[in-house]
Amino acid sequence: MTSRPFSRTTPPTSAGAQLRHLRQQAGLSQLDCALITGLSQRHLSCIETGRAKPSPGTLHNLLTALDVPLERCNDIFLASGYAPRYETTPLTSSTMEVVRAAIDHILHANNPAPAIVLDAQWDILAANASAGVLFDLVGLAREAAEGLNLLVTLLQPGGLGDHLSNAEEIRLVAWQRASREALSNPALAEILKSLPAPHSAALANELPPLLLTRVDSSQGELRFMSTFTTFGMPLDITMSSLRIEHLIPADTRTWEVMTTAYKKTQHSH
Structure with a gap:
């Protein structure tokens, strides 16, 4: 290390x-x-x-x-001698109702593709049904999709990172991004100190234009593209720290597996 x-x-x-x-x-x-x-x-x-x-x-x-x-x-x-201008409003506050509604809408609309809501410390605040489906497919508890720290479950042994075909690549990219964010986020810096650093030589010399998240599941390898949604022009610290990660299936087979598994969960309810 x-x-x-x-x-x-x-x-x-x-x-x-x-x-x-x-x-x-x-x-x-x-x-x-x-x-x-x-x-x-x-x-x-x-x-x-x-x-x-x-x-x-x-x-x-x-x-x-x-x-x-x-x-x-x-x-x-x-x-500069002025009062602080921006507040940190709890997401559970009544004034954040419109934000919670927007998040719920985005999460639901993303099904059957997994989506999770992250805060500034990479804690998973919410997840859609398909994120739970993905956890099922890799043998992790569905309920674990919410309440986990994404950085911890990627980097620590026994977490989601152990179920990735290209774990070292994903771990290195996540570590580098979190390290940049930690420069202005002491709480995140403390989390990083407790985690094993990935090998810096994990990335190949020739990289594709987009790094896919490749998941080893009970249905074989599933491939996803990662995109993020953030709130435009936030004037609250809580809102500025929120981001929704979307795992968009990168091939037809992954779409089919996720769609079938998601429909089964809907019928069971």
């Missing part, structure tokens, strides 16, 4: 320095950023050096243009 591939460096503390750091991370020059946000390059320079204090509207404009996670946005608003 190798040492953990991510490290948390101490970020700049002043709002201007943080904005400069974020702009540079985004690969934008001051001129590029000024053009995108409608600010003058001189004003942006003054903000970054601390010679000018941005208004809340200007700060929001800059952070949106730089696609900064909302939780980090709150830190920068605080560093």
Whole structure:
């Protein structure tokens, strides 16, 4: 095993320095950023050096243009002397009813293809019936589809990762993505520290244009494409962290197996 591939460096503390750091991370020059946000390059320079204090509207404009996670946005608003702007509303709250309804609709519409809802820590918050079907087909408890951590079940022995034909490839891609996210997510970083790191040489030199998830099941190998749905223009930290992963069957046989198994579960109810 190798040492953990991510490290948390101490970020700049002043709002201007943080904005400069974020702009540079985004690969934008001051001129590029000024053009995108409608600010003058001189004003942006003054903000970054601390010679000018941005208004809340200007700060929001800059952070949106730089696609900064909302939780980090709150830190920068605080560093600028303003109250945090974005809330973390529980998904169970009455104000999130429309969000829950949208999620239920998407999950149901995805059948007979599996779909799961993930939060920022990769916890599975909800899953459709076909995700339970897939768990059945690999010999895992159907009820386990909800309440699991996807990263844990992929990387730890005895989980879903053990039922993938191309486990090392999927594990490496999942690890790399989670490591990037962990740079701004301490809770996820702690989860990663407890998990075995995959071998970095898992990917072949010549890769296809799309990495498929290949599942060993009681019906033979099933092949899926992975896509994600996120909420557009979220203004709440909970909503910005949610994503729905869709496992779309990648061939006719996988569609047939999933459709038949899903219909059987519907008849049994």
